[in-house]
Amino acid sequence: MMGSYKGKGMGNEDYSGIWVFAEQRNGQIKNVAYELLGRARELADALGVELSAVCFGHEVDDVNGLIAHGVDKIYLVDSAELGDNQEDLLTQQLVELVQQHRPEILLAGATALGRAFIPRVAAALPTGLSADCTDLDIDADKRLLLQTKPTFGGNILAVITCPEARPQMATVRPHVFSLHETDGSRKGEIIKVDFKRERYTSRTKLVEFVAEVAETVKIEEADVIVAGGRGLEKAENFEMIQELASVMGGAVGATRVAVDEGWLAYPHQIGQTGKTVCPRLYIAVGISGALQHVVGMQTSECIVAINDDPHAPIFEVATYGIVGDLFQVVPLLIEKLKKR
Amino acid sequence: MEYFLTEEQKTIKSLARKIAEERVLPVRAELDEKEEFPWAIIRDLADADMFRVFVPEEYEGLGGGCLELCLVVEELSRVCGGVAATYAVNALGSYTLIEYGTEEQKKRYLPDIAAGKKLTAFAISEATAGSDASAIRMTAEKVEGGYRLNGTKQFITNAGEAELYTVIVLTDPSRGARGASAILVEKGTSGFTFGKEEKKMGIRASVTRELIFRNCLVPEENLIGREGMGFIQAMRLFDRSRPGIGAQAVGIAQGALEAAVDYAQQRIQFGQPIISLPVVQDMLAEMAIQVEAARALVYAAARTVDSGARKITEESAMAKVFASDVAMKVTTDAVQVCGGTGYMKDYPVEKMMRDAKITQIYEGANQILRNAIAVELRKRKARTE
Amino acid sequence: MNVVVCLKQVPGTTQVKIDPETNTLIRQGIENIINPFDTYAIEEGVRLRERFGGKVTAISMGPPQAETALKEAISLGADEGILLSDPAFAGADTWATSCTLFMALRKLEKYDLIICGRQTLDGDTGQVGPQLAEMLALPFIAYVSQIEEVADGEMRVRRMVEDGYEIMESSLPTVLTVVKEINTPRLPSLRGIARSKSASIPVWGVEELNADPDKVGLSGSFTRVVRIFSPQRVCRGEIFQGDVEDQVDCLISRLKDDGFL
Structure with missing residues (x-):
């Protein structure tokens, strides 16, 4: 595998088109694939090339639906053995397809x-x-694909290119691109690729999957998030956050401090060491806005900050701010929202 | 200040600081609040070889002296005086064995002490014998198969948690202090139980209980050294251990000084950080001078102990008395600098003030030690006349 | 069981700034540490050795001063360290880094397991583990949170995924990346520090690795950093005035206008 070194001299003009790996889990294509397709369609148009999706799995739902998200071609590899995403198999299959079809991205x-x-x-x-x-x-x-990636925990951003070798590859954080409108009238083509299992080896085996997060609303997918921080003071006060979230039809998030204190479980943690979220509305209650938290939520469409410290950095990223005692503001907000 | 520490001493000090900051700091308030014995920290200290510091190399220790021990105690105390006490008492409980024990006794116990597998304690105080240690009443009667122990020891640090106890008892009550002997007792020996856990003002992460002996039979081989030497052994032990109390006091004071400076820099009053107020500067400067002077005296006393000098009573008493008085003064002033915040339990200085108090009291109340120093002065004067 | 742990020395903070004149990171005054994620890899390696015997070899690519990171690894229980250092290695991206590690591992005797941290504090890529595995043609499991069993040339591990965990089995040797949930790294010990001070760390450069200079450092890297910059904050929004009642009313009316209610 170390033999074919670099695409140097092979002629980058041989490579054309953008591919998006449409990851599935349990037969469902993940949201991140659709997010990527929206942006990738724009990039493909800028380059004047085709956009293709690559989907590996078994009896994956609504593969056709990818077309409405801007795809011209779908390379679909369907096999019972691909259902659980054995990484050895995915790696070898994807390498083979890329070598065959030569996408530039x-x-x-x-x-x-x-x-x-x-x-x-x-x-x-x-x-x-x-x-x-x-x-x-x-x-x-x-x-060239200009790839912006955070380093140093999001404190520095770097723009990376891959000037010579092809394809230019990037993994993209979920929720950084918003979903585009779908276009049901688009035409596209599904290319079914035979899965030749005998050509590949798999040396790792999935024995069992154990679901661990028993959340009602997944914060990564929520349109509205109400998050609490140190200002909540204790676990019981998160009931107030929970109530506001349920009135708003949203999910509950927390800062690292709140999770470290044991007020809420780790799956709720938002920020550098937790999840990155991009809801339409983010309500930050008693959150000072430390950088480590802000990097996880700053791309939210609308940010509301409720904090008693007018100098709290959260107000620098907030769309709307209330400087005041959250123990007065939040119950009143809940009351007024309920009355509506 | 340049104290000319060796590379190894610097390593010991910096590792002890790392443990204190990474493992002790996050739990110190909880340990203080709940009066919990810090087993997890003891394991960390053991893993880091801290119990090897005061054990000779032949018995799987690192062969450090009084100064090395002081460096560890100082750094632990900077974060939590209670954890430091728990640690330091292991040296107290081992010294008599190290100095007077037989080869067999040392081989039997010291490797486990060095590894931190067995904690130790030292017991001399009784209800009727505090500053007047010669007034002890607990007896060890020579019987067939060993000694039969009867009596109660009071205010024993590490009691109940330690596996090995050095107990000063009367093997010959008729001779008073001259009839005292040091005897090793293992936890679990029949007739040996513990009293209730004392509730303390400070160093609450350490445990303090009574040792209760009711016809507790220990084998003859548990005697350390010779019969009748117990009181002398204990006095010599305290001469060696008192710089450690001084180190504990220096550490507590250092922690309080740092907290006060932090607070004074952050706290805005009259539109400026209070550290820019001359009255506050004056207090902080005085605190810093006191702490550094105490450290210099403690290190010097520890080095005197390590030099092998025979007469060290005065030097080690001076270090303990001076440093503990400094700790009390500096922690009290730290609370003052921090004002109302400092008085609250959310802030660490009130705990430091409570922790500091014991250093003026145990291993010889400062008044007793000043008296001992004065006695030496009079003796010297008498000799020159 | 012989374990190789790959580690990187990184600046001990993520609060780095860019020098506006040179457009490079200001590294002055920042202490270097072992990448925190790699300390879990070291600890797990040491625990495996304590259970099964063998040795733990720590390996790192970096400038000469990265020796201190390897010495620290020894103080934390690793048996030996190897530093991959050569001016030609500078400027490596993850591919060139993985390639350099690959060439070093070819030189090592038998090993059963290679453990890496899940990502570094500075680069945040998490790519070296899987790329190294691919180059060595070894199986790879990411995000391991527990090693459940090791026996007869096989291992069973637990690895974290977004919505739970998976139990995976793999043949040995294998490459793992580990997450912080896997253990609590121990502190160094005095004896470990003494051992690390006297340990000599061999330095392997282009010559020792018999490396193709085109495959290491900047010239072996596929990617280029075009520019670096600090993220910009969104400008300050609207702060509502008045008493609590007014503020809450204002908020509700804005949220309604924006279509959130």
């Missing part, structure tokens, strides 16, 4: 799966890869 979600196997694809091809990007752009003249 390959994108995938920076999910647990994407961040685990996409680097292996890049190493095997071999080509450059940037991880966990938060923005993508095109330098149309040079046909």
Whole structure:
């Protein structure tokens, strides 16, 4: 695998089109794939090339639906053995397809799966890869993908390119691109690829999956998030946050401090060491707005901050702010919302 | 201040600080509040080889002296005086064995002490014998198969948690202090039980209980050294251990000084940080001078102990008395600098003030030690006349 | 069981700033540490050795001063350290880094397991583990939170995924990346520090690795950093005035206008 070194001299003009790896889990295509397709369609138009999706799985729901998200071609590999995303198989299959069809750009979600196997694809091809990007752009003249990725925990952003090797690869953080309107009238083509199991080896085996997060609303997918921080003072006060969230039809989030204090479980944690979320509305209650938290929510469409400290940095990212005692503001807000 | 510490001493000090900051700091308020014995921290200290510091190399220790022990105690105390007491008492409970024990006794116990597998304690105080340690009443009667122990020891640090106790008892009550002997007793020996846990003002992360002996039979081989030497052994032990109390006091004071400076820098009053007020500057400067002077005296006393000098009573008493008085003064002033906030339990200085008090009291109340120093002065004067 | 732990020395903070004149990171005055995620890898390696015997080899690519990170790994229980250092290695991206580690591992004797941290504090990529596995043609499991069993050339681990965990099995040797949930790293010990001070850390450069200079450092890297910058904050929004009642009313009316209610 170390033999075919770099695409140097092979002629980058041989490579064309943008591919998005449409990750499925339990037969459902993940949201991040649709988010990526929205942005990838724009990039493909800027380059004047086709957009393709690659989907590996078994009896995946609504593969056709990818077309409405802007896809021209879908490479679909359907096999019972691909259902549980064995990474050895995914890696080898994707490498083979890329070598065959030569896309100039390959994108995938920076999910647990994407961040685990996409680097292996890049190493095997071999080509450059940037991880966990938060923005993508095109330098149309040079046909280069400009990949913006956070480093130093989001305190520094770097723009990365892959000038020579192809494809240019990036994993992209979920929720950084918003979903585009779908277009049901779009035409596209599904190319079914035979899965030749005998050609591949799998050395790791999934024995069992155990679901651990028993949340009613997943914060990564929520349109509205009400989050609490140190200002809540104790676990019981999160009931107030819970109530506001349920009145708003949203999910509950928390800062690291609140989770460290044991007021809420880790799956609710938002920020550098927790989840990155991008809801339409984010209500930050008793949250000072430490950078480590803000990097996880700053792309929210609308941010409301309720805090008694007018100098709290959360107000710098807030769309709307109330400087006041949250123990007065929140109950009143709940009361008035309920009356509506 | 340059104290000319060796590379190894600097390593010990910085590792002790790392443990204090990473493992003790996050739990110190909880340990204080709940009066919980800090087992998890004891394991961390053991893993880091801290119990090897005061054990000779032949018995799997690192062969450090009084100064090395003081460095660990100082750094632990900077964060929590209670955890430091729990640790330091292990040296107190081991010294008599190290100095007077037989090869067999040392081989039997010291490797486990060095590894932190067995904690130790030292017991001399009784209800009727505090500052007047010679007034002890607990007896050890020579019987067939060993000694039969009867009596109660009071205010024993690490009691109940330690596995090995050095107990000062009367093997010959008729001779008073000259009839005292040091005897090793293992936890679990029949007839040996513990009283209730005392509720304390400070160093609440350490445990203090009575040792209760009712016809407790220990084998003859548990005697340390010779019969009748117990009181002398204990006095010599305290001469060596008092710089450690001084180190505890220096650490507590250092922690309080740092907290006060932090607070004074953050606290805005009259439109400026209070550290820019001359009255506050004056207090902080005085605190810093006191702490550094105490540290210099404690290190010097520890080095005197390590030099092998025979007469060290005065030096070690001076270090303990001076440093503990400094700790009380500095922690009280730290609370003052921090004002209302400092008085609250959310802020660490009130705990430091409570922790500081014991350093003026135990291992010889400061009044007793000043008296001992004065006695030496008079003796010297008498000799020169 | 012989374990290789890959680690990186990184600046001990993420609060770094960019020098506006040179557009490079200001590294002055920042202490270097072992990448915190890698300390879990070291600890897990040491625990495996304590259970099964063998040795733990820590390996790192970096400038000469990265020796201190390897010495620290020894103070934390690793048996030996190897530093991959050469001016030619500078500027490596994850591919060139993985390639350099790959060449070093080829030189090592038998090993059963390679453990990496899940990502670094500075680069945040998490790519070196899987890329190294691919180059070595070894199985790879990411985000391991528990090693459940090791026996007969096989291991069973628990690894974290978004909505729970998976029990995975793999043949040995294998490459793992570990998450912080896997253990609590121990502190160094005095004896460990003494051992680390006397340990000599071999330095392998281009020559020792018999490396193709085109595959290491900047010239071996596929990617280029075009520019770095600090993220910009969204500008300050609207702060509602008046008493609590007014403020809450104002908020509700804005949220209604914006279509959230």
